[in-house]
Amino acid sequence: MSRTLQRLVRTLLLFSLIGAIALSGFAVQAQRPNVVTMAFTQEPDSLNPMYTTQYFAGLARSLYLKGAWDFDDNLNPVPVLAAEIPSVENGGISADGRVITIRLRPDAKWSDGTPVTSDDFVFTAEMYASEKNSPLGRGVFSKSIGAVVTAPDPQTVVVTFPEPYAPWAANLFGAILPAHVLRPVFERDGTLDRAAWNTNPTVVNGPFLLKEYARGQFLLFERNPNYVGGVPKVEQILITIVPDEAAQVAAIKAGNSDLGIFLAPADALDLQGSAPVEIITVTSGYNEGWFFNLRTGENAGHPALQDVRVRRAISLAIDRPELIEGLLNNLQGPAVSFWDGTPYQDPTLQPPEYNPEKAAALLDEAGWTLGPDGIRAKDGVQLKLRYATNMRSLRRDAQQVIQQQLLRVGIATELINYENRQFLASYENEGPIARGLFDVAQWAISPQFPDPNTSRFLISEIGTAENNYVGANWSHVRDEELDALFAKQRTTVDFNERVAIFHQISRIVTEQVYWMPLWQDRDIWSIHKRLSNVRISGATAFWNVVDWEAR
Structure with a gap:
């Protein structure tokens, strides 16, 4: 077969996987029975673990590193x-x-x-x-x-x-x-920041090797004969990059994506009745919520957010049951704290209250009064927030609903949607959240699951010129008491004592609204019935990929 024809076949295969428009899933699987396919709605932002915390980058990494x-x-x-x-x-x-x-x-x-x-x-x-x-x-x-x-x-x-x-x-x-x-x-360049290996890891130690990577299109992995855990039973894994959840669902229905990843609840219900798949949910420590930009100076957040009364009012103004019923089909519950789904969750905390009247009273108390246009203002500054998230359709739908809920208490929002690949990129890679280009930002976050530790609230994790803007505290939370508790839990090896410390931490984060919970985000997966021995972990999802079988 000529190289031109090979390219054509590969292109047709790619289009079939993405849109199911040329080849039937049955035909693809009949020709390649020992290939597992999956579709990513976000392209990995780096293939070097040093430079990413992205969920999909982590999934891919578990194949090769x-x-x-x-x-x-x-x-x-x-x-x-x-x-x-x-x-x-x-x-x-x-x-x-x-x-x-x-x-x-x-x-x-x-x-x-x-x-x-x-x-x-x-x-x-x-x-x-x-x-x-x-x-x-x-x-x-x-x-x-x-x-x-x-x-x-x-x-x-x-x-x-x-x-x-x-x-x-x-x-x-x-x-x-x-x-x-x-x-x-590193010795030649003085850094790994721009290493070619970051996007093309040619030497790896995982069960699969990266054979081909077409940016924005697909990643093709083949099994690594030198893997210490044994040679995988599956020959290849093909990951296609699709634009959104609708494209992923179309590929699953057509039989062109064996795994459905991070499915929206409505899509899971749809697939359960229309495709030969098993739907499973996996606890991974993730909860959907908001971070607030508490920076001052360069790339400062809205000044209203410095007042905890305003942050509390925002939380009170959001009707989570409306979101959960209307967008999640009641397949997820309301999140209570950053540590939901772990033994460290404080059982005395309750889901956030919906009370727009109390929200309005808090805003009045804080000096943000309603103007003739229905938007609150103080000292000539309107209470209009830059509300940022990525391109995931569920989050964009949530933006529309929450925008109307906040408007009822006089808070305006500018909706911003950053490209998936860029949204959580590092400061060095011009990530908008890392650089403070938001007032409130929504995404699903987890601690260092299955451990409850996190660096998201530590003062030492605030990026500055002195530390090359490296750090995970993109909100710029500065709370000495919180810092001391995090330091204490890190050195506490007694389980019950550590749980008690995290209860204290949870109460501070809740009372100060440093992070605002929306809903629990248990991972929803679909697994095609032609696959067997697929056991998904909430911590390292593809931990047993060497045992997967495709028929």
């Missing part, structure tokens, strides 16, 4: 590159809880046959910590946490914390970088 361990569908850690999960009993956790020792599998290899060694772990830690790089966050390798990684021998990694660090299992080495590939790049 692994770390010390994954979490199974019961949220238990399972070894991958590690020979065993560190514990006190096996000597992996020191008596004082400060030192974690990871023993590696001696048979682990990179896809080019180079052994995976402790040097790769040390290099990964160095890259996150280096101020010459601009990752979205430095994690445990930040100055505030101060983990130090050493390699006493090629198969042993030792991580030493200044004090006990309770969230280590969810935060240590979820993925590692190939030192033999990227160290020369």
